[in-house]
Amino acid sequence: MSKDKLIIFDTTLRDGEQSPGASMTKDEKVRIAKALEKMHVDVIEAGFPIASDGDFEAVKAVAAAVKTSTICGLARALEKDIVRAGNALAMAESSRIHTFIATSPIHMKMKLRMEPDAVLEQAVAAVKMARKFTDDVEFSPEDAGRSDIDFLCRVVEAVIAAGATTINIPDTVGYNIPHQFGQLIATLIERIPNSDKAVFSVHCHNDLGLAVGNSLSAILNGARQVECTVNGLGERAGNASLEEIVMAVRTRQDVFACDTTLDATQIVPCSRLVSGITGFPVQPNKAIVGANAFAHESGIHQDGILKSRETYEIMRAQDVGWSNNRMVLGKHSGRNAFKNRLKELSIELNSEQELNEAFSRFKELADKKHEIFDEDLRAIIADTNWSTENEHFKLVSLKVCSETGEIPHANMVLEIGGKEVPASASGGGPVDAAFRAIETVVNSETQLQLYSVNNITSGTDAQGEVTVRLEKNGRIVSGQGADTDIVIASANAYINALNKLNKVNDREHPQLGDV
Ligand code: KIV
Numbered sequence: 001m002s003k004d005k006l007i008i009f010d011t012t013l014r015d016g017e018q019s020p021g022a023s024m025t026k027d028e029k030v031r032i033a034k035a036l037e038k039m040h041v042d043v044i045e046a047g048f049p050i051a052s053d054g055d056f057e058a059v060k061a062v063a064a065a066v067k068t069s070t071i072c073g074l075a076r077a078l079e080k081d082i083v084r085a086g087n088a089l090a091m092a093e094s095s096r097i098h099t100f101i102a103t104s105p106i107h108m109k110m111k112l113r114m115e116p117d118a119v120l121e122q123a124v125a126a127v128k129m130a131r132k133f134t135d136d137v138e139f140s141p142e143d144a145g146r147s148d149i150d151f152l153c154r155v156v157e158a159v160i161a162a163g164a165t166t167i168n169i170p171d172t173v174g175y176n177i178p179h180q181f182g183q184l185i186a187t188l189i190e191r192i193p194n195s196d197k198a199v200f201s202v203h204c205h206n207d208l209g210l211a212v213g214n215s216l217s218a219i220l221n222g223a224r225q226v227e228c229t230v231n232g233l234g235e236r237a238g239n240a241s242l243e244e245i246v247m248a249v250r251t252r253q254d255v256f257a258c259d260t261t262l263d264a265t266q267i268v269p270c271s272r273l274v275s276g277i278t279g280f281p282v283q284p285n286k287a288i289v290g291a292n293a294f295a296h297e298s299g300i301h302q303d304g305i306l307k308s309r310e311t312y313e314i315m316r317a318q319d320v321g322w323s324n325n326r327m328v329l330g331k332h333s334g335r336n337a338f339k340n341r342l343k344e345l346s347i348e349l350n351s352e353q354e355l356n357e358a359f360s361r362f363k364e365l366a367d368k369k370h371e372i373f374d375e376d377l378r379a380i381i382a383d384t385n386w387s388t389e390n391e392h393f394k395l396v397s398l399k400v401c402s403e404t405g406e407i408p409h410a411n412m413v414l415e416i417g418g419k420e421v422p423a424s425a426s427g428g429g430p431v432d433a434a435f436r437a438i439e440t441v442v443n444s445e446t447q448l449q450l451y452s453v454n455n456i457t458s459g460t461d462a463q464g465e466v467t468v469r470l471e472k473n474g475r476i477v478s479g480q481g482a483d484t485d486i487v488i489a490s491a492n493a494y495i496n497a498l499n500k501l502n503k504v505n506d507r508e509h510p511q512l513g514d515v
């Protein structure tokens with residue numbers, strides 16, 4: 001018997017971006033969107049076009065760049081939002097408008113200050129308006145997880161009659177418990193007379209750590225679209241994680257009556273890309289994409305694995321895109337070998353210039369570190385991407401002195417707007433000295449919120465991948481850098497964050513919670 005298709009709706013670029021500090025530039029969004037397309041995600045929610053001119057432009061750019069996934073734009077149930085979303089999506093091969101209005105008593109009374117009948121009327125009008133732009137219209141009764149079931153049934157029936165083709169049931173505040181949320185989906189499908197005219201979808205938040213559990217329970221009860229994000233990124237505790245849902249459904253085909261068409265081998269590369277761009281590290285014990293997800297430490301487990309992999313492994317690491325992390329290239333490897341390995345790793349560069357730059361970084365690295373692993377190559381490419389975009393500030397050179405009994409001191413040359421500027425400062429440690437030196441000439445008035453270093457491969461000659469999160473007037477940005485010298489990686493990460501902050505803050509328009 002053939003299985004139903006489970007539609008994978010990824011909202012990393014919209015709900016994921018709502019995590020404080022995870023904001024992405026237009027180019028970064030396009031890069032992630034292309035990786036999602038390559039992974040065969042069915043629907044990509046690219047942003048909330050009314051939120052800012054930047055969001056509008058990003059949705060437009062994603063709509064133009066992606067060919068095979070449907071591109072979706074979010075809109076409140078308001079004419080101006082829907083028109084803005086429709087315009088942003090005009091270039092898409094396949095487009096969807098996702099409109100929403102809250103239906104829970106607390107949201108209607110306290111946030112919207114509207115009577116239920118008026119909410120229903122506005123929902124219907126919004127769906128009809130969205131249908132003027134596309135036949136693919138999704139409606140979400142926001143905070144459905146805390147809405148009155150009779151009212152929810154009335155709203156959903158009415159919006160389906162008005163032309164909604166997908167009904168998304170959000171557990172906006174992550175309040176539901178799996179058996180209860182599954183039951184909610186089953187009840188809606190059973191009670192709503194025209195439920196067969198729409199695909200039922202779910203969108204779960206992780207406030208109680210139940211987003212994936214609730215989503216899977218909904219799928220078992222008839223949901224055929226699931227909204228999720230790479231690495232579970234999203235508002236507060238995040239959204240349901242794409243990789244966990246996809247692999248749960250795929251691994252337990254004995255339990256689920258549906259399957260996805262996702263290319264799971266793209267999961268790890270995509271996770272790395274999102275983590276690198278947003279600066280949100282993946283915890284080592286995170287299912288599927290954490291560094292330890294397939295590591296077996298205990299002797300009993302290792303012995304079992306050697307005798308038969310299935311004793312302790314329910315999935316194969318390579319099926320979700322983990323490479324063998326084998327030594328691939330060395331300092332004598334040529335440009336062609338480098339290019340071929342990137343191809344094997346499904347890493348695409350946009351131009352010959354990017355390839356040349358990445359190759360020269362590879363050569364520099366090979367001089368310092370004789371074993372170059374796949375993970376090193378990924379870091380080189382990420383670093384090339386981080387540092388080529390909108391570089392108002394650049395690190396030209398850096399020298400740090402750190403000696404027992406002496407105060408560390410950094411001397412550097414920065415390029416600011418094309419002009420070389422010397423800078424120096426002392427600090428509590430070499431990284432502190434480097435950051436202080438940068439600040440003597442940039443004077444950014446930012447607060448450092450996070451500084452973290454992860455080694456990309458093992459060994460003391462491994463590259464350190466540094467994330468720096470800076471805050472200024474409520475705006476948070478993350479910067480990244482990678483190098484075998486962690487002080488240089490740190491300075492580059494700091495400069496990368498400053499470059500992002502330097503971009504005009506164009507978020508003057510309504511945000512998701514606004515009414
Ligand atoms: O969490 C939520 O309710 C949302 C909606 C816009 C679907 O993100």
Ligand code: ZN
Pocket residue numbers: 015170172203205235
């Ligand atoms: Zn959400």
